[in-house]
Amino acid sequence: MASIGEALGIALDLHQAGRVDEARTLYGRILDADPQQADAHHLLGVLLGQCGDSDGAGASIARAVALNPARSDFHLNLANLRRASAAIDDAGRHYAHALALRPDNPEAAARLGAIRAGQGVEEPALALADSVLDNAQAVSVEALTALGIAIGRFDGREETAAALLDRSAAREPASAAVQAQLGLLRQRQGRLDAAAVHYRAALRQRAEFPAVLNALGALALDAGRLDEATACFTRQAASDPADPEPYRWLGRLHRSRGRSGEAASVLAQAEALAPGDRDTGVALAVTLLTLKRPDEAEAVLAALAGAGPDDPLVLYNLGQARAARKDPDAALAAFRLAVALAPDVGDLLHALGNGLTGIGCARQGARWLERALPLGGERVDWHRSAMLAVLYVPGVDPERRFALHRRLEMVTAAPAPLARPSVTPDPERRLRVGYLTSDLRAFQPIARNTLPLFENRDRAGFEVTVYAHVLEPDGTTQRFRALSDRWRDIAQLDDATVASLIRDDGIDVLVALGIRFDHNRPQVCRYRPAPVQVGFHDAATSGLSEIGYIVTDRVMTPRHGTERFTERPLRLPSFYLAAIPADAPPVGPPPMLRDGVTRFGCFNNPAKISDETLDLWARVMGAVPDSVLVLNYLDAYRSRRCVGRIRDRLAAGGIDPERLRIGPTEIEHPAAHLARYAGIDIALDPFPFCGSTTTFEALAMGVPVVTLPQDTMVSRWSASMLRALGLDELVAGSGDAYVAIAAALAGDPARLSALRAGLRGRLAASPLCDGRRRARQMERLYRAVWRRWCRQQG
Structure with missing residues (x-):
């Protein structure tokens, strides 16, 4: 009859040969004969663990540990079972026992180090990592990788983690998981190119690795490798269709x-x-x-x-x-x-x-x-x-x-200065003029006001380049493009690149159009890409010291006015310029002749209709009994709050809100919009931001405009137009005068009819519609400031 030791050897041979059922039976007989046989309990536990019976395995190996607590291998295998079942603290205790019993056990050191690192116990974990590195060949790749991942969480310890993971990769170069972890580690270190190399290596081993595809895609996107990023996220979505992340x-x-x-x-x-x-x-x-x-x-x-x-x-x-x-x-x-x-x-x-x-x-x-x-x-x-x-x-x-x-x-931070523009300070040579703008589109006021300048420019004396930030070009945009010598689309370029482009084009005079409006680009001017920089069609100062001049006129910016500018004003005889729309309806008689009701009107943006403006209008309507006020502006009066504010303010001024008429709340075709002026007798200008395009349109339709200029350029556009037309009597010097002018017009239908009948002709013959004259005036301004700059060059 075999001894217990001989039977245990036979059982182990059967176990190692894969004859599991026979080995399990023999381990059981040994334990029936000797329930205190620790090795049999241990080996049976190992076999049960291999068969997937983790509870049975744990019980058997725990019994072995209890019978012989001095065996390092018993503690190591029990720790592995506890770790697999997520009993991390218990696993750590048994790894520590295994290591105490056998200090040269690198597998136990690696496992314990990973647990300590995961628990945030930094110094012991690092000491264990050092001992593992000295004996890495005796440690499983799984344990090396686990320790490397855990140690990598410590700030500033990535190199230790990388060394462990590198050992794992050397042992199993085809391990996608190890390459993925090395990529993650290099990414945390900021070594993004190295991270991408490891991620690609992982994908060579496992083509559909969602986490790695995501990480590599994000790196590629941030680095501007857009095609690679697209491929990564597309593959990730295909490999895990239920994950929303790649679609994001x-x-x-x-x-x-x-x-x-x-x-x-x-x-x-x-x-x-x-x-x-x-x-x-x-x-x-x-x-x-x-x-x-x-x-x-x-x-x-x-x-x-x-x-x-x-x-x-x-x-x-x-x-x-x-x-x-x-x-x-x-x-x-x-x-x-x-x-x-x-x-x-x-x-x-x-x-x-x-x-x-x-x-x-x-x-x-x-x-x-x-x-x-x-x-x-x-x-x-x-x-x-x-x-x-x-x-x-x-x-x-x-x-x-x-x-x-x-x-x-x-x-805002001052940009790094560009190299000095390489232009020749010749005061009489052909000038290169650049226009910086986003507004060259149909129905844009700036486009309407500058098109005659382009149509009538002196091509022999001036070369024109447009730097256009036009997001939705249309037929008007193409018209400007055809009238330019050179066209630069800048919508996709940053300010520094645009400035460099202007400098490289050798622009002498850069004209910044309406820089506070729309998508215009004031910061480009801060690079000083051109020797002379001019603001044009803005509503006030730009506030930028890099813009040397602002174009205005003698009425809009009177000498010794209170408004301050960083720029030097360049005063034209008159400022506004446009063509009377070809599709403008004929001018008809004042509608008051039909029923005796005076219709005051304002087709300006309601943002301009201040409470003070409404108070003054209430006084006008009070002075003209039974008059009504007609308001219209695109679709702005959809806002009940906007309309309510106007009604309430008029009511506070003693005016029945029923005397207010609101136009359509949908945007109309320009010709239909102009036709609405046929229902207006007198236009009332708001303040302190007065009309401009709306004033011109009213005058083109024969409707006189009463205005009250203030102390700002933006409040004096209408006054400038009226004075250019010789209609100084419509420019009020005070609120009382404003009321008196409007009431006098309303009370004199014959005068109003005569004025209405002649206004369009007067406008057409005025400087406001003379594109050729204005083009020459502007070119003289450009030449004057250019000569001034040339003189300053010594």
């Missing part, structure tokens, strides 16, 4: 490439996979707004707001969608709630300020816009909005207004 990344990628349609498609897939995910929904909605699909954007955001009504980001974007959908009141409600929830987020304050300004509450809007400025850092668009809004507010102290305009330069 593809959305970001397509947006960065200007492919909004593709971005919307993949973001919609991500949103379908993770409905209600806030970041995905917001990204999708913003993309839909870019595609001018505000109804769909609002639907996405409204669902998010329903689930999370206190999320300022969702509310902000919901407001943007409602504004794009032409519902300014609902937009304002969303912006107000967002600001109440997050009063220190500049985007929210800025949006609320713009929204209030747009419906005519400019005083409130300007305050919110100025509150946003300290939170926006160098956000040039925020500064431009504040610079514009303050011009709508009556009674602003000139020094405060000037300080606000100077703020843009004061708080």
Whole structure:
């Protein structure tokens, strides 16, 4: 009969030969004969673990440890079982026992080091890692990798982790998991190129490895390797179709490439996979707004707001969608709630300020816009909005207004200077003039005012280059392009690149058109890319010391006025220039002749209609009983709050709100818009931001305009036009005079009829429609400032 020792040897042979059932039976007989046989308990536990019976394995090996606690291998195998069942603390204790019993056991050291690192016990973990590195060949690849991953979590210990993972990779070079971990480690170290090498190595071993595809795609996107990023995220989506993450990344990628349609498609897939995910929904909605699909954007955001009504980001974007959908009141409600929830987020304050300004509450809007400025850092668009809004507010102290305009330069970093423009200071040579603008499109006032200059320019004396940030070019854009010597599309270029382009083109005189409006680019001028820089068609000073001149006229900017400029004013005899629209309807008689009712009107942006303007209009209507006031501007009067403010202010001035007439709330064709002047007897100009295009249109349709200039250039455009037409009597010097002029016109139908009948002809014959004369005047200005610069060169 075999001894216990001999039987144990036979059982172990059967075990190692894979004859599991026979080995298990024999281990059981041995334990029946000797229940205290620790080796039999241990080996049976190992066999049970190999067969998937982790509970039975744990019980058997624990019994072995209890019978013989001095055996290192018993503790090591029990620790492995405990680790596999996530009993980490228990596993750590047994690894520690195994290592104490056998200090040269690198496997136990590696496992214990990984646990200690995971528990944040730094020094013991690092000491164990050092001992493992000295005996790495005796450690399993799995243990080396686990220790490397855990040690890598310690800041500044990545090299130790990398050494462990490198040993693993040397032992198993085809391990995708090890290569992935090395990539992650190098990425944390900031060694992005090395990380990408490891990620690619992992993908060579496992082509569809979602986590690695995601990591490599993100690296490629940030590095500008857009095709590689697209391939990675597309493969990730194919390998794990239920994961929304690659679709989110593809959305970001397509947006960065200007492919909004593709971005919307993949973001919609991500949103379908993770409905209600806030970041995905917001990204999708913003993309839909870019595609001018505000109804769909609002639907996405409204669902998010329903689930999370206190999320300022969702509310902000919901407001943007409602504004794009032409519902300014609902937009304002969303912006107000967002600001109440997050009063220190500049985007929210800025949006609320713009929204209030747009419906005519400019005083409130300007305050919110100025509150946003300290939170926006160098956000040039925020500064431009504040610079514009303050011009709508009556009674602003000139020094405060000037300080606000100077703020843009004061708080934005001065760009690195460009190399000096290589231009020849020859005062009489052909000049290179550059125009920097976003506004050369149909129905844009600046386009209307500058087209005659292009059509009548002196090609022999002046070469013209346009630097165009035109996002949606149209037929008018193409007309300007055809009239230019050179055209540069700059919408996709940053300011420094545009400035370098202007310098390299050898521009002598750079003309910045309307830099506070639309998508214009004032910061380009800060690089001083041209020797002479001129502001043109702006509403006030740019506040930038790099712009040397501003074009105005003698009425808009009288000498010794209170308005301050960083630029030197260049005064034309008159400023405004346009052509009477070819499709303008014929001028008819004053409508008051039909029924005796005087119809005052204003077709200006309601942002210009200040409370003070409404107070004065109430006085005019009080002086002309039974008169009515007709307001019209694109679709702005959809806002019930805007209309309500006007009605309430008129009522406070004693005027029945029923005397207010609001025009259509849809945008009309320009010819239909002009035809509406046939229903107006007298146009009332707002202040302190008066009409410009609207004043010209009224005059072209035979409607006289009564204006009240203030102390700013932007309040004196209409006065400039009227004086150029010899209609000084329509320019009021005070509120009382304004009321008297309007009432006198209303009370003299014969005078009004005669004035109306002759206005279009007078306008057509005036300097306001003489493109050739104005082109020569502007070219003389360009030549004069160029000669001045040449003299300064010594």
